[in-house]
Amino acid sequence: MTESAALDVAGVSHRFGSRAALSDVSLAVARGRFTALLGPNGAGKTTLFSVITRLYANQDGRVSILGHALDKEPSRALARLGVVFQARTLDTDLTVAQNLLYHASLHGITRKAAKARVATLLDRVGLADRRDDKVRTLSGGQSRRIEIARSLVHEPRLLLLDEPTVGLDLESRADIVRIVRALVREEGLSVLWATHIFEEIEAGDDAVVLHKGRIVARGTAGSIAQGGETLEAAFRRLVAEPPRQAA
Amino acid sequence: MSTTTPARAPSASAPVPHLGRLDAVGYLICLGGIVRRELLRFFNQKERFFSALVRPLVWLFIFAAGFRNTLGVSIEPPYQTYVLYEVYVVPGLAVMIQLFNGMQSSLSMVYDREVGSMKVLLTSPYPRWLLLLAKLIAGVTVSVVQAYAFLGIAWFWELDIPTIGYVAALPAFIASGLMLGSIGLLLSSMVKQLENFASVMNFVIFPMFFASSALYPLWRIRESSETLYAICMANPFTHAVQLVRFALYGQFDPLSCAVVVGTTLAFFTLAVVAYDPGRGIMARRGGPAGDNS
Numbered sequence: 001m002t003e004s005a006a007l008d009v010a011g012v013s014h015r016f017g018s019r020a021a022l023s024d025v026s027l028a029v030a031r032g033r034f035t036a037l038l039g040p041n042g043a044g045k046t047t048l049f050s051v052i053t054r055l056y057a058n059q060d061g062r063v064s065i066l067g068h069a070l071d072k073e074p075s076r077a078l079a080r081l082g083v084v085f086q087a088r089t090l091d092t093d094l095t096v097a098q099n100l101l102y103h104a105s106l107h108g109i110t111r112k113a114a115k116a117r118v119a120t121l122l123d124r125v126g127l128a129d130r131r132d133d134k135v136r137t138l139s140g141g142q143s144r145r146i147e148i149a150r151s152l153v154h155e156p157r158l159l160l161l162d163e164p165t166v167g168l169d170l171e172s173r174a175d176i177v178r179i180v181r182a183l184v185r186e187e188g189l190s191v192l193w194a195t196h197i198f199e200e201i202e203a204g205d206d207a208v209v210l211h212k213g214r215i216v217a218r219g220t221a222g223s224i225a226q227g228g229e230t231l232e233a234a235f236r237r238l239v240a241e242p243p244r245q246a247a
Numbered sequence: 248m249s250t251t252t253p254a255r256a257p258s259a260s261a262p263v264p265h266l267g268r269l270d271a272v273g274y275l276i277c278l279g280g281i282v283r284r285e286l287l288r289f290f291n292q293k294e295r296f297f298s299a300l301v302r303p304l305v306w307l308f309i310f311a312a313g314f315r316n317t318l319g320v321s322i323e324p325p326y327q328t329y330v331l332y333e334v335y336v337v338p339g340l341a342v343m344i345q346l347f348n349g350m351q352s353s354l355s356m357v358y359d360r361e362v363g364s365m366k367v368l369l370t371s372p373y374p375r376w377l378l379l380l381a382k383l384i385a386g387v388t389v390s391v392v393q394a395y396a397f398l399g400i401a402w403f404w405e406l407d408i409p410t411i412g413y414v415a416a417l418p419a420f421i422a423s424g425l426m427l428g429s430i431g432l433l434l435s436s437m438v439k440q441l442e443n444f445a446s447v448m449n450f451v452i453f454p455m456f457f458a459s460s461a462l463y464p465l466w467r468i469r470e471s472s473e474t475l476y477a478i479c480m481a482n483p484f485t486h487a488v489q490l491v492r493f494a495l496y497g498q499f500d501p502l503s504c505a506v507v508v509g510t511t512l513a514f515f516t517l518a519v520v521a522y523d524p525g526r527g528i529m530a531r532r533g534g535p536a537g538d539n540s
Binding site: 075088104 | 266267268272274276277280283284287291292362363367368369370372373374523
């Protein structure tokens with residue numbers, strides 16, 4: 001039996017009226033791998049995330065999460081998916097613990113199990129001492145770490161992060177990257193990380209380049225760069241050309 | 248380089264475990280969590296609680312006292328004698344609290360959508376209609392607490408409501424809360440931005456409240472205009488008020504009950520369609536709010 005990918009997106013297209021936001025997008029995130037989704041603003045990254053998280057119905061094509069088709073088994077698929085959205089989504093009037101426990105209840109986790117899990121995760125992101133503080137008192141970087149902890153409360157096996165380091169200082173950004181890479185390395189979590197910050201990507205990472213709603217390159221980050229160019233130079237070359245679907 | 252072999256990649260055939268439960272117990276946990284969050288937010292915003300009470304109390308203590316003699320109310324069911332105007336308006340004011348609360352919940356749905364926490368709710372693995380139902384139940388819980396807090400204060404006003412009436416009114420308050428919450432839920436799906444909400448309030452709350460039996464018996468309306476009377480009778484808010492009014496005096500009004508239940512089902516169904524990922528607001532929008540890619 002062949003192992004299903006953590007995420008399998010096959011031939012997904014999405015339109016807003018006459019505007020095509022995604023055109024025949026196919027990509028896979030292998031289990032236990034860090035996969036970067038690169039694309040300039042307006043490339044369609046957030047639309048793709050909205051389709052994968054079922055905020056939008058996939059109009060055309062197929063999405064599977066750990067072998068569960070999103071249209072046929074949405075509950076099983078979403079139960080194994082953790083998401084950190086681009087926009088901040090914590091309730092600032094509630095405490096850190098209240099936010100995390102609320103999320104646990106959205107996944108049907110008993111209060112007792114949730115409390116234990118929340119304690120472990122706050123420890124993991126280095127914010128155990130902020131458990132009972134209101135979210136509005138946290139810095140941007142701390143809020144992001146809490147959002148990562150929240151996305152892991154229900155023990156997902158696939159984690160989507162939509163430009164999680166945007167607007168953060170260098171130190172906070174490094175913290176976020178370190179935490180997520182440790183999850184991949186130590187727990188075998190599969191990650192799809194949307195970004196346009198090249199320092200966050202390592203040469204051995206899988207990478208997919210999305211441009212104007214089409215995949216224009218895929219492979220390891222190291223293989224996308226050609227003839228000694230940097231990944232950033234390769235990216236600029238790819239998005240300067242009219243989008244041509246990658247094989 | 249992230250070339251290290253993962254320590255614990257799931258095997259091909261083993262089902263991937265999930266910490267939560269996807270059965271009915273899991274859903275009840277989910278429902279409890281949503282209600283708890285709504286109550287936490289409500290009690291965190293104490294001014295919201297007090298302003299919700301001040302509005303009807305001002306009507307009761309000032310407006311009703313002023314109009315006491317002008318608006319004498321003759322005998323009509325469920326009342327068996329002439330009643331003072333203060334007595335007449337109490338059920339309408341209690342349901343008015345629920346009307347405002349329904350719209351407030353709707354407002355918070357629009358806010359949740361703008362700040363993104365709606366996305367977090369909608370990525371829960373439970374069916375979307377169950378999530379919306381949980382949101383609705385959470386809002387109704389808050390509105391029933393508010394309505395009884397109002398009745399508790401109004402009790403000192405010699406309203407002559409029998410004790411059993413306070414108990415009998417509970418299902419009526421729940422039914423009217425569900426109806427007004429469903430209307431709010433659908434409205435929240437139609438309002439694109441928070442700023443547009445004020446005009447919706449003006450076009451929904453005030454017409455619903457004034458074109459109803461909350462402040463005056465409908466026979467008085469009928470004396471001035473048959474058309475207006477028909478509008479008031481078609482207004483579901485009238486029936487929510489009548490359902491509560493009868494229940495407070497230990498009586499049951501089947502017509503009001505049928506209208507309230509029917510309206511709830513119709514608006515809730517429409518709200519579920521509106522929040523459907525394929526057909527509803529999310530699909531119609533030109534992209535997710537606040538996102539730039």
